[in-house]
Amino acid sequence: MTIDRQAILKDIEQRLLWLSCWTIHNANHLREKGDIKVGGHQASCASIVSIMTVLYFSVLRPEDRVAVKPHAGPVFHAVQYLMNRQTREKLEAFRGYGGAQSYPSRTKDVDDVDFSTGSVGLGVAMTAFASLVQDYVRAKSWGAGEDYGRMIALVGDAELDEGNVYECLQEGWKQGLRNTWWIIDYNRQSLDGVVREGLADRIKAIFGAFSWDVVLLKHGALQEQAFAEPGGAALRDWINRCPNALYSALTFRGGVAWRQRLVDEIGDQGDVSALLARRSDDALQDLMTNLGGHCLTTLADAFGAIDHDRPTIFLAYTIKGWGTPLAGHKDNHAGLMTVAQMEAFRERMNIREGHEWDRYEGLTVAPGEMDAFLAKVPFFARGGRRYVDDAIATDGPVFLGDDLLSTQAGFGKILDDLARRDNALAERIVTTSPDVTVSTNLGSWVNRRGLFSRENIADTFRDERVPSAQKWRFSPDGQHIELGIAEMNFFLLLGAAGLSHSLFGKRLLPVGTVYDPFILRGLDALNYACYQDARFLLVATPSGVSLAPEGGAHQSVGTPLIGMSQDGLAAFEPAFLDELSVTMDWAFDYMQRDGEGDLDERTWLRDETGGSVYLRLSTRPIEQLVRRQDPAFRQGVVDGGYWLRQPGPNADVVIAYQGCVAPEAIEAVGRIGEDRRDIGLFAVTSADRLIAGWHAAQRVRRRGDHSATSHIERLLSGLPPHCTLITVIDGHPATLAWLGGVHGHKTVALGVEHFGQTGTIDDLYRHFGIDADAIVAAASNIAPGRPIRHLGAVG
Numbered sequence: 001m002t003i004d005r006q007a008i009l010k011d012i013e014q015r016l017l018w019l020s021c022w023t024i025h026n027a028n029h030l031r032e033k034g035d036i037k038v039g040g041h042q043a044s045c046a047s048i049v050s051i052m053t054v055l056y057f058s059v060l061r062p063e064d065r066v067a068v069k070p071h072a073g074p075v076f077h078a079v080q081y082l083m084n085r086q087t088r089e090k091l092e093a094f095r096g097y098g099g100a101q102s103y104p105s106r107t108k109d110v111d112d113v114d115f116s117t118g119s120v121g122l123g124v125a126m127t128a129f130a131s132l133v134q135d136y137v138r139a140k141s142w143g144a145g146e147d148y149g150r151m152i153a154l155v156g157d158a159e160l161d162e163g164n165v166y167e168c169l170q171e172g173w174k175q176g177l178r179n180t181w182w183i184i185d186y187n188r189q190s191l192d193g194v195v196r197e198g199l200a201d202r203i204k205a206i207f208g209a210f211s212w213d214v215v216l217l218k219h220g221a222l223q224e225q226a227f228a229e230p231g232g233a234a235l236r237d238w239i240n241r242c243p244n245a246l247y248s249a250l251t252f253r254g255g256v257a258w259r260q261r262l263v264d265e266i267g268d269q270g271d272v273s274a275l276l277a278r279r280s281d282d283a284l285q286d287l288m289t290n291l292g293g294h295c296l297t298t299l300a301d302a303f304g305a306i307d308h309d310r311p312t313i314f315l316a317y318t319i320k321g322w323g324t325p326l327a328g329h330k331d332n333h334a335g336l337m338t339v340a341q342m343e344a345f346r347e348r349m350n351i352r353e354g355h356e357w358d359r360y361e362g363l364t365v366a367p368g369e370m371d372a373f374l375a376k377v378p379f380f381a382r383g384g385r386r387y388v389d390d391a392i393a394t395d396g397p398v399f400l401g402d403d404l405l406s407t408q409a410g411f412g413k414i415l416d417d418l419a420r421r422d423n424a425l426a427e428r429i430v431t432t433s434p435d436v437t438v439s440t441n442l443g444s445w446v447n448r449r450g451l452f453s454r455e456n457i458a459d460t461f462r463d464e465r466v467p468s469a470q471k472w473r474f475s476p477d478g479q480h481i482e483l484g485i486a487e488m489n490f491f492l493l494l495g496a497a498g499l500s501h502s503l504f505g506k507r508l509l510p511v512g513t514v515y516d517p518f519i520l521r522g523l524d525a526l527n528y529a530c531y532q533d534a535r536f537l538l539v540a541t542p543s544g545v546s547l548a549p550e551g552g553a554h555q556s557v558g559t560p561l562i563g564m565s566q567d568g569l570a571a572f573e574p575a576f577l578d579e580l581s582v583t584m585d586w587a588f589d590y591m592q593r594d595g596e597g598d599l600d601e602r603t604w605l606r607d608e609t610g611g612s613v614y615l616r617l618s619t620r621p622i623e624q625l626v627r628r629q630d631p632a633f634r635q636g637v638v639d640g641g642y643w644l645r646q647p648g649p650n651a652d653v654v655i656a657y658q659g660c661v662a663p664e665a666i667e668a669v670g671r672i673g674e675d676r677r678d679i680g681l682f683a684v685t686s687a688d689r690l691i692a693g694w695h696a697a698q699r700v701r702r703r704g705d706h707s708a709t710s711h712i713e714r715l716l717s718g719l720p721p722h723c724t725l726i727t728v729i730d731g732h733p734a735t736l737a738w739l740g741g742v743h744g745h746k747t748v749a750l751g752v753e754h755f756g757q758t759g760t761i762d763d764l765y766r767h768f769g770i771d772a773d774a775i776v777a778a779a780s781n782i783a784p785g786r787p788i789r790h791l792g793a794v795g
């Protein structure tokens with residue numbers, strides 16, 4: 001670094017420190033919003049400003065992507081503000097309605113956030129999967145683009161407590177992870193306190209074991225200089241022996257306290273005493289807080305020295321609250337400078353009152369010099385870094401001719417059909433699965449399209465002529481990414497692959513298969529992927545209790561409710577193959593939409609914006625009693641439901657079902673129909689889309705457009721008031737129980753509320769009361785009319 005450059009970077013670092021603390025202060029003390037304090041995080045910002053200064057203004061290139069630790073959000077916004085890419089209005093409204101977000105958000109912020117963060121640990125691992133996706137895309141004939149970027153995570157040290165970080169380490173090692181940097185803001189403080197001694201040694205050992213390079217940034221240049229002075233070695237030893245908590249406490253207390261302690265413990269009246277005596281109290285505080293993560297030169301040298309693509313972790317020692325009166329206090333995580341402290345801080349930072357938001361306030365270099373410097377910062381040289389890629393046309397539904405098949409098997413056959421095609425759709429599909437590739441029916445797709453790895457790996461079993469249905473050949477052309485069992489990794493990969501068009505300019509159509517109950521294992525990562533607006537098709541089997549003898553531990557009860565409540569995810573549970581075919585074709589299109597948020601005036605769904613899709617499928621083979629491909633059928637399937645048997649005007653009973661209990665519902669209708677008039681049978685393909693449309697139409701009506709009517713309101717509008725709805729699902733009954741609320745019909749909701757019981761499908765359906773007998777009994781008990789003759793035995 002030249003002297004000038006160093007001065008400019010120092011100025012920028014101080015501007016970032018000021019602006020981030022001011023943004024938070026402003027949101028808490030100045031904005032009118034009652035007396036609610038919204039939390040500090042000034043200390044979390046202060047500990048990482050030096051690192052972010054060096055990265056954003058010197059080291060990064062436009063192709064690099066960064067996940068910023070959640071509580072450094074204000075620093076990130078300050079970086080963008082300095083570059084004129086964030087507005088003062090948004091910063092003044094920080095954490096407010098329409099303002100800059102507390103934690104960087106791809107979807108809600110306007111300033112080019114690469115990866116959202118917030119749930120600690122996920123942004124960290126996301127970078128590893130983004131790197132894997134980068135490798136995948138660039139290995140393909142259609143994937144050429146800009147240079148390989150480094151996927152960088154700025155990590156709070158407490159984030160390393162999150163298990164998903166280590167799950168991803170193991171996966172990364174298997175996949176030959178590269179171009180990934182994790183920079184640990186090692187301030188040795190979390191939310192509640194100071195981290196245990198010796199964490200650095202554990203980190204070194206763990207990351208070393210997975211072939212990461214570990215770079216320690218413990219001391220800054222000032223400290224290194226002092227260590228070279230007579231007595232310096234003793235000072236170095238003392239620092240290295242000093243417990244984290246004591247170091248933090250002395251930092252908080254300042255120069256006088258340092259001197260007292262150091263004199264007490266290593267003051268020898270000789271070299272060390274002289275070394276200390278040469279420094280004022282302020283200079284001593286500067287020296288002792290000059291850790292590697294706060295030294296611009298040390299940081300720039302360390303990042304600049306990396307001339308390889310191996311994954312690298314930088315352990316940058318920092319001080320939480322560095323440069324502020326909060327420095328080092330163990331309670332400073334949510335701490336906030338008082339108005340008086342902020343005043344003193346303002347003066348020390350050379351900020352004139354009323355000029356707090358001025359971009360160049362308090363600079364030591366001339367504004368012209370700063371202008372010239374900022375105009376050439378490499379990271380910002382190309383402007384915005386959000387890419388787009390053309391949408392890929394779908395081929396229309398692949399209809400299957402089978403008479404008896406499960407939706408899971410149907411899914412495998414449809415993918416197999418797509419795999420035979422030589423077109424863009426087949427080319428851009430990438431599948432993945434957490435070690436359940438074969439058991440979720442992806443086998444034939446993988447046989448045709450191969451597994452991805454950067455290097456060719458032969459299929460040993462095939463070469464050794466061991467007969468196997470699976471051709472397990474790895475190559476750069478492969479289109480299946482095989483993951484270990486960790487479901488967090490699975491959802492993080494879907495998240496990264498589902499952002500490929502935006503991150504790398506090349507669209508992928510990710511399809512992930514998982515056991516339905518284990519969605520829960522990766523739930524936060526699923527939520528995280530949706531929050532970032534990643535686009536993917538999630539296919540989950542087996543589901544419910546219909547997996548039967550497979551065992552109680554694998555039953556999923558609440559997943560339909562997850563599908564309904566997860567924002568950004570349209571959930572379907574088709575029963576018949578034709579429904580599945582229509583849904584999959586629609587899904588590939590829906591995943592690629594990026595229109596405005598206007599509501600569809602037929603369904604009142606937000607369909608123009610698109611999103612991800614979840615198919616809850618079943619391993620239960622079902623006789624294909626429904627064979628339809630006509631437009632009305634297709635529309636009904638996509639909108640969330642259709643009449644399998646239209647109710648008559650005097651219907652006493654309507655049976656509504658979702659998913660693989662269709663045969664039970666159909667049988668029950670046949671039996672009830674003899675004794676009840678006009679009975680209707682309603683096939684629900686997506687309770688999620690039905691309820692979303694209903695709620696949206698209600699909102700539109702409240703705003704004055706009384707003509708707004710949703711799909712479900714139209715479908716149920718002809719039912720007489722006395723009609724009873726009986727709903728049934730192999731899942732939590734609340735999924736469909738709300739149907740009665742649409743027009744005020746009495747409802748009996750059948751479903752599963754307990755898990756763990758094993759048995760055949762017949763046993764379990766009887767046990768949980770979702771078989772035809774139970775449906776008939778419900779109709780007999782509750783709906784008025786003469787007794788139903790075909791009641792059968794109810795267990």
Ligand SMILES: Cc1ncc(C[n+]2csc(CCOP(=O)(O)OP(=O)(O)O)c2C)c(N)n1
Pocket residue numbers: 043044047069070071118119120155156157158159160185187189190191192320333
């Ligand atoms: C999954 C999750 N659990 C809990 C929190 C609440 N939380 C926010 S920050 C934090 C501790 C952060 O400590 P660290 O990572 O060391 O950050 P820094 O010290 O740099 O602020 C916690 C527990 C969260 N954001 N995400």
Ligand SMILES: [Mg+2]
Pocket residue numbers: 156157158185186187188189190
């Ligand atoms: Mg910390």
